Amino acid sequence: MAPLLEVDDLHVHFFTRDGVVKAVDGVSFTLEPGRTLGMVGESGSGKSVTALSIMRLIPEPPGKVVSGDIRFKGRSVLQMSEKEQRDMRGNRIAMIFQDPMTSLNPVYRIGKQIGEPLRLHKNMTGKESVAAAAELLGRVGIPRPKERVRDYPHEFSGGMRQRAMIAMALACGPDILIADEPTTALDVTIQAQILELMQEIQARTESAIMMITHDLGVVADMADNVLVMYAGKAVEYGPADEVFYRPLHPYAWGLLESLPRHDVDDKGKLCPIKGQPPSLINLPSGCSFSPRCAYAQDICRSQAPPLAEIDPGHSSACHFSADKQFIAQSPRCAMEGR
Amino acid sequence: MAALLQVEGLIKHFHVGQGVLLSRLSKTVKAVEDISFTVDEGETLGLVGESGCGKSTTGRCINRLLEPTAGKIHFGDTDVGKLRGKQLKAYRRDVQFIFQDPYGSLNPRMTFGEIMAEPLVIHHIGTKKEREIQSREMLNRVGLSPEHINRYPHEFSGGQRQRVGIARALMLRPKMIICDEPVSALDVSIQAQIINLLEELQDELGLTYLFIAHDLSVIRHICDRVAVMYLGKIVELGGWREVYNSPNHPYTQSLLSAAPVPDPEKQHERVRIVLHGDVPSPIDPPEGCRFHTRCPIAQFPICETQEPELKEVGHGHQAACHFAKSFPIPEAAALTKQLVDGDDL
Amino acid sequence: MPLPISEFGGKGRTLRGDAWRRLCKNKLALVALGWIIFVIVIAVSADLWVPRVLGNPIEIDTTTVAQMSLNAPSSAHPFGTDFAGRDIASRVIYGARVSLMVGVVAVAIMVLLGLIAGAFAAYYGGWWDAIIMRTADIFFAFPYILFAIVLLALLGNGIQNVFIAIGILGWPSIARVFRGSVLFVKENEYVDAARAMGASTPRIVFRHIMPNAIAPIIVYATMSVGGAILTEAALSFLGMGVQLPKPSWGGMLSEAQTYMTSAPWLMLYPGLAILTTVLAFVLLGDGLRDALDVKMKG
Numbered sequence: 001m002a003p004l005l006e007v008d009d010l011h012v013h014f015f016t017r018d019g020v021v022k023a024v025d026g027v028s029f030t031l032e033p034g035r036t037l038g039m040v041g042e043s044g045s046g047k048s049v050t051a052l053s054i055m056r057l058i059p060e061p062p063g064k065v066v067s068g069d070i071r072f073k074g075r076s077v078l079q080m081s082e083k084e085q086r087d088m089r090g091n092r093i094a095m096i097f098q099d100p101m102t103s104l105n106p107v108y109r110i111g112k113q114i115g116e117p118l119r120l121h122k123n124m125t126g127k128e129s130v131a132a133a134a135e136l137l138g139r140v141g142i143p144r145p146k147e148r149v150r151d152y153p154h155e156f157s158g159g160m161r162q163r164a165m166i167a168m169a170l171a172c173g174p175d176i177l178i179a180d181e182p183t184t185a186l187d188v189t190i191q192a193q194i195l196e197l198m199q200e201i202q203a204r205t206e207s208a209i210m211m212i213t214h215d216l217g218v219v220a221d222m223a224d225n226v227l228v229m230y231a232g233k234a235v236e237y238g239p240a241d242e243v244f245y246r247p248l249h250p251y252a253w254g255l256l257e258s259l260p261r262h263d264v265d266d267k268g269k270l271c272p273i274k275g276q277p278p279s280l281i282n283l284p285s286g287c288s289f290s291p292r293c294a295y296a297q298d299i300c301r302s303q304a305p306p307l308a309e310i311d312p313g314h315s316s317a318c319h320f321s322a323d324k325q326f327i328a329q330s331p332r333c334a335m336e337g338r
Numbered sequence: 339m340a341a342l343l344q345v346e347g348l349i350k351h352f353h354v355g356q357g358v359l360l361s362r363l364s365k366t367v368k369a370v371e372d373i374s375f376t377v378d379e380g381e382t383l384g385l386v387g388e389s390g391c392g393k394s395t396t397g398r399c400i401n402r403l404l405e406p407t408a409g410k411i412h413f414g415d416t417d418v419g420k421l422r423g424k425q426l427k428a429y430r431r432d433v434q435f436i437f438q439d440p441y442g443s444l445n446p447r448m449t450f451g452e453i454m455a456e457p458l459v460i461h462h463i464g465t466k467k468e469r470e471i472q473s474r475e476m477l478n479r480v481g482l483s484p485e486h487i488n489r490y491p492h493e494f495s496g497g498q499r500q501r502v503g504i505a506r507a508l509m510l511r512p513k514m515i516i517c518d519e520p521v522s523a524l525d526v527s528i529q530a531q532i533i534n535l536l537e538e539l540q541d542e543l544g545l546t547y548l549f550i551a552h553d554l555s556v557i558r559h560i561c562d563r564v565a566v567m568y569l570g571k572i573v574e575l576g577g578w579r580e581v582y583n584s585p586n587h588p589y590t591q592s593l594l595s596a597a598p599v600p601d602p603e604k605q606h607e608r609v610r611i612v613l614h615g616d617v618p619s620p621i622d623p624p625e626g627c628r629f630h631t632r633c634p635i636a637q638f639p640i641c642e643t644q645e646p647e648l649k650e651v652g653h654g655h656q657a658a659c660h661f662a663k664s665f666p667i668p669e670a671a672a673l674t675k676q677l678v679d680g681d682d683l
Numbered sequence: 684m685p686l687p688i689s690e691f692g693g694k695g696r697t698l699r700g701d702a703w704r705r706l707c708k709n710k711l712a713l714v715a716l717g718w719i720i721f722v723i724v725i726a727v728s729a730d731l732w733v734p735r736v737l738g739n740p741i742e743i744d745t746t747t748v749a750q751m752s753l754n755a756p757s758s759a760h761p762f763g764t765d766f767a768g769r770d771i772a773s774r775v776i777y778g779a780r781v782s783l784m785v786g787v788v789a790v791a792i793m794v795l796l797g798l799i800a801g802a803f804a805a806y807y808g809g810w811w812d813a814i815i816m817r818t819a820d821i822f823f824a825f826p827y828i829l830f831a832i833v834l835l836a837l838l839g840n841g842i843q844n845v846f847i848a849i850g851i852l853g854w855p856s857i858a859r860v861f862r863g864s865v866l867f868v869k870e871n872e873y874v875d876a877a878r879a880m881g882a883s884t885p886r887i888v889f890r891h892i893m894p895n896a897i898a899p900i901i902v903y904a905t906m907s908v909g910g911a912i913l914t915e916a917a918l919s920f921l922g923m924g925v926q927l928p929k930p931s932w933g934g935m936l937s938e939a940q941t942y943m944t945s946a947p948w949l950m951l952y953p954g955l956a957i958l959t960t961v962l963a964f965v966l967l968g969d970g971l972r973d974a975l976d977v978k979m980k981g
Contacts, residue, residue: 401879403875403878403879426881427881430879430880430881431881434879434880435875435876435879437872437875437876438872439872442871442872442873443871443872443873443875443876444873444876445873445877445890445891445894445895446698446895447698447894447895456877456880456882457880457881460880460881460882460883460886461881490698492698503876506876506880510880
């Protein structure tokens, strides 16, 4: 039985006047119903581009999927016709964007916008779609939905707009919900509400969620599996417990280490990763992380390590991940004593 | 330790008017409503809260980027509110500001050298040569190569630009720096670099920081004392250990429980207090305790009629709540959820 | 959906350098710029060679008038001659002087007035803003050409008055564009940063706001030169401003009406001159807008 979504060694490049931007340079993962994948990485890591590629929303010049495949329920998304892609978007795979202030069209009423996927994919009439929209608003926790469905976006707060976006994404009962930094622009208490809402919905509908974020706390809360991205590549992939407590890749170590501790009483210096993320036009030779890696050897600078499975279900793109002694020296392991 | 900064009863209102002719119809945003706190020399006081709580506004009132509507601000012996002209300019040498946006806070048409020399030029310090030497030294001190002195901001990353912003704030050798969300716009791995830099500089130069942020883990790490703000008021104030380990105000408790930690087991074990509804508008804040509309332990009628004062709940620890710690929150939250559901927002 | 390109790439040093390189890649804009430079060189150097090579643009040589009148273009007179036996190319070139002078001076006046008005309105806001912008609106309410004609009727003829008329009528557009630009730039944190350092208002305006707000004005001013040239042509066509027999493109078109079918070259060349020159300024302005636009995103 094919997985719900399978991304297979995806490479997406942008051909610009300044050079070729290798936005996604080797990403593989799968998604199953009812499970959440947390895609975590910093700016420029390629997580948004991966999500947009799945939805076929990357503008085709200057972008291009140069190799690899994306399969939805066994069928290649890249081979789909325009019509099949449109059928898929909003219907089988839906997306929530980061900025609730700009992702809703300010000149249309909320009900009309939420009802749009229903009119497009389920052939509902205008009236039916607005009624369905009211019901959806109620389901995402907006009080007095039958009245609020007639409001314009500017009458909704940020948190409510994000709920409206979630309602719109859920309208057709999609198999996959892709959420691109859905709570980054929201306050912490509102974020908690939205995350809880998403988990409730997932429990009810068994849809898969792809949660893209830079916030490791959100990933720890929501994700069953975690994909860590750096400079366009997947560098670590595995169950959340494994990645947080037994990470295999030095970038993951560095990321977890650089966070301010929430539990220790004596506050020492933070341990940042030295240097800057690389230019996606001039990637370093060999392993893209090697210039910043405290453990880099010659082989790291000449050969790019493939994403290889080290433990069952847990992969890492590092030459030394399979070496038990190397892993034992990781700062995370040393601190947790696991 | 002497109090370097004393703020008493600070109020800041904004008028969002309907143009010049109809200004009678304007509404007032009550951004900061009567707050008081002190900052000792050499310490870091954190101002933490969500959007609209007034923390940025407070910071800008202190260095007079915004004019306070009322209240007293004392820096050392000086009454900051009364400063004018030359004296105000001199005050600016002692109190500097670091901005949030590394992309917007540097003039794109000036080189790093010009940006950093500007404070010296404005205050007529040094000759051109001397300024250049100082600028190079400062670039070095914040971890950048002095050769970048003739380069432009757009050639550099956010983290590097923020370092220049910090360097610029140091050029006048200030006593205190107001840091307005200095790391919020940066990547996680760069945030740690900048936080370390700020701490090193504080140790080296004996700086005092007023650190404004919304990220609870950053505040916990860098601050000695913390003030939690909600809708223009300080709801809790104390040492970082007290506020984080035994928060007294229900808002502080909700805030701390809502912020996810990067630890799956801990995260799943936690009882999260989920507040209901949105933050009320500062144009029309709730009567009585401003938090009562979302508070899981609000008691009526007192919470909706009487505004609570900041009172001592521990050594150097204050909270503004009539019932701080009188009710355990998780059970109360579940109960009020049933009552609050279906209500107006 | 932002493409992940922003900081990774550009090797240029200054923003001006970046803009220049972008402009150079725009072939159309370069051709336009080339044409403008060509016209300027020819017009400025006219006194040195035109009367000798082509003929006097104004004087009528009564001895040769009869045979010289209305000659079709030939090697001696590349654009032909007009009814008074004068060389048309010579008149077109001297006409270019008029047009360019009007273009540059009128736009200079309107930019000066517009910058001051726009800066006051944007920086001080409130009553200043209201008064200045409503005055601009009043100007906008009047039909432009009619207003120009009335002004010239009041001021009298002559090229200086043309500058003044066009300049006075043009300030509201510049003011409006500049005001918008200043309001936008004012919101940037580097303006706050300058205040936080103790910078004086003049310093903030001239060092921080102006250089960053000026880009849209450069574009608008360039295109306005084209507009001013067109307006001058219309006015001189109507017999206002530069008077015949002094050569001006509009005046030449007016004279050429009678000979439209019999001697079309009288109309063709001044017409082409107007067309190509105005088009060149507009294309250059367009190119500048594209070259500067990325920067304007702050």
